[in-house]
Amino acid sequence: MSSSNSAKPIATEALSIDDERAIRDLVARADRSQADAAALPGLHTDTTAIVNFYGRRILGRDTVEAAMNAALSSGLGAVRTSVEVIDIRPLTGDTALVSCIKTVYDERPAAEQVPPTTGALTYVTVRTPAGWKIGLAQTTPIVSD
Known part of the structure; x- marks a missing residue:
């Protein structure tokens, strides 16, 4: 009986150049569409999950659209x-983990609550x-000391 209890990592294939380019393009389109409730x-x-800076969890694409419309108005x-x-x-051949830095620009006059200016954004694509x-x-907000 082996005393080793270590699990072997699951082998994943590297992303193709085309897949990496498509994922980067997806992230860029999402970034450009932040104020476009018809596009984002x-x-x-359909079953997406979003957790925003404040921990609000939004489940499903229809709920995302409704939340965006409310926020943008x-x-x-x-x-x-x-x-x-x-x-x-890559996580599997059809999923990838994307690590990003999100920067927030609050252009509201006399904003009552200013969100953190940067966050660690993680996508599963x-x-x-x-x-x-x-x-x-x-x-996840990045808090500066």
């Missing part, structure tokens, strides 16, 4: 973001028949 939800899977419509991809790692989509987006 379509970049997500409020003062949050003046909050813009930019995203920089730091790393892309999924290959679908329609191309790569976002299956999960989660942002």
Whole structure:
């Protein structure tokens, strides 16, 4: 009987150059669509999950669209973001983990609550028949001391 209890890592294939390019393009389109409730939800899977800066969990593409419409019609419509991809790692042949830095630009006059200015954004992207989509987006605030 072996006393070793270590699990072997699951081998994953490297992403092709085309897949990596498509994932980077997906992230760039999501970044450009932050204020476009007609475009951004379509970049997500039907069963997507999003956890925003404040820990609000939004489940499903229809809920994402409704939440975006509500946010854009409020003062949050003046909050813009930019995203920089730091790393892309394949999880399986059809999923990849994308690590990003999100920067927030709060353009609201006299904002009552200013969100953190940067966050660690993680996407899980999924290959679908329609191309790569976002299956999960989660942002953790980066707190400066």
